[in-house]
Amino acid sequence: MDLGIAGRVAVVSGGSKGQGLSTADILLAEGCKVMISARTPEPLEAARAGLEAKAPGRVAALAADMTEPDQVARVVAATRARFGPVDIAVSNVIGHTIDPTQSGTHAGFFADTPASEYAAEFKQLFLSAWWLAREVIPEMRARRWGRIMNIASGSAREPQWEIPHILPNTVRPAVAALHRSLSADLADSGITVNNMLTGPVATQRNIDYYTWLAGERGITYEELIATQYARLPLRRPGRPEDMGNAIAFLCSEQARAISGQCFSVVGGRLRHVY
Amino acid sequence: MDLALKGLTALVAEADCEAGATAAWALAREGASVRLQGGSEAALTDLAEAIAAAGLARPALHAGQSTGEAVRGAIAAGREIDIAVSVLPPLREGRLTAFDDDGDLKDGWRHVGSTVELFQAASAGMKARGSGRLIFVGPVEAKAITGRDADIERAVALGVLGMMKAVSGEVGPSGVTVNSILWDSAPTGEARTRILDGLGAGVAYFASPLSNFLTGLAIAVDEGKHGGVF
Structure with a gap:
C-alpha cells in the first residue's frame, strides 16, 4: 500500500527510544522527513545517527523537553527551518517515574499520591500534547493536511488499579478527551487527530x-x-514497531477519514466492546 | 508499506454491496487471493470482472451460497481462508417505534447468524495454522447516534460487535485477530470517497500481518464527526 506520505514532514517527540524511535524509523521508510526530539542528548544523537544511516538527509534531532511550551515551539521552528512546515506531529511524552530519586511525578496509588503530582502529570501528558498540537495546527489548517497523534496508554479507556497507576489512570482519559475534541474541531480541515493507546509493549x-x-x-x-x-x-x-506501523497507517492518505479514534495497540487487553 | 497479503486467501461476505465491494477491491490491490460471497450473482460477476480488468487476480465466486458453504467450498477447492470479512449490508432504515411487525428485525438479525457461520467455519483452520483475521464491516451507527435512522443496523451491528469482542479473547491465543470497521454511509461526493478509501484501507491493514498485535478494536471511519470520546 502506497501510504502517499513521501516527502511529508514529521515531528516525533520521545524519538530516541522505543515506540517513538520505531515510529520515526517507519515514517522515514515511507519517505517522510523526520525531526526527533528527546530530553537526553546522548541517546538522541545515537538514534539520529542510526536513522541517518538508513535515510540520509531526511532526519534531524533536537534535544528538548517537550513538556515546556517554549521548547515545543523551538522544535517546531527548527523542523520548519530544516524541512518545512510540520505535516505529522506525534506526541510521545512519558509520565511518572518509578525512581523516587528522580524529579517529576512518581508511581503511586490514590491514597499515597499528593495533589501536586496530579497537576504535574497533567502538565507532563496533557499540556505537552496540547502545546504541540497548538504549534502545528495553524500551518496544517492553512495547507488543509495534517496528522496529529499522541502515544498514550490503555489507561485512557480502562484504569489499571492493580498497579500504582493513579496518575495515568486520571490524566490519560483527559488526554483522550483533548484529542477527541480536537478531531471534532478540525473535521473538514484535512487534519486527523487520533489517540494511540499502548500497553504491554x-x-x-x-x-x-x-x-x-x-x-x-x-x-x-x-x-x-x-x-x-x-x-x-x-x-x-507487543513490539515497538506495532505502534509505528499503526501510526504510519493512520498517517496515510487512505486513512484521511479516520479521526477521533482511540486506536488500541494493546494486544486486546482492553475489554470494552466499543 | 508492504501489507504482506500476497499469497493469502480472503473471503468477503456480502461482497455484492458497496462496502463489501470496497473491501474486496482493497484486498485484491494488496495481492490477496479474493473470494466473493453474496446473493447477487450478477453483482458479484461484475465486481470480479472489474477487478480482473484492473490487472488483478480474478476473484472466485460463491454466489447464492451461505457463508459457511462458501468457506467449505473454498477449502474443497484447496484454499483455506486466511482472512474472513463479514459485511453488514444496508438494512431497512427507520425508527424502531415506527415498525409494525418484527419481520425486518428478524431479517436483520439473520446477519448475526451469517457472521457467526462465516467466522466459525473460517476460524477452525486459522486456529490450526496459528494465524488468521476475522474482520467485520458495519455501520458507524453502532457507535453513535447520527442523522440516519439506522435502528436495525445499529442493533445488529452491536450484536456482532459484542460477539467479536468475545471471540477476540477466544481465538487470540491461537494467533487469530478480530477487528471491526464502522463506516459512515451517509456522506455523498468526495466525503464518501474519503470514507470508502478509509474503509478499504482499514480492512487491508487489519488483514495484514503488520497488525498482528491489534485485536478487539472497533474503529470508526467517519471523519471524526460522530460518537463519543471512545
Missing part, C-alpha cells in the same frame, strides 16, 4: 517498570510478566 521502559514492580511485590519478573500476558488474548507482548 516490550520497550526497555516497560521492562524496567515491571522489574521494579516485581521487586515491590517480592516476586520475580518472569512471574509478574506471566500474569500480565495471561490477561492478553494474544498472550505475548
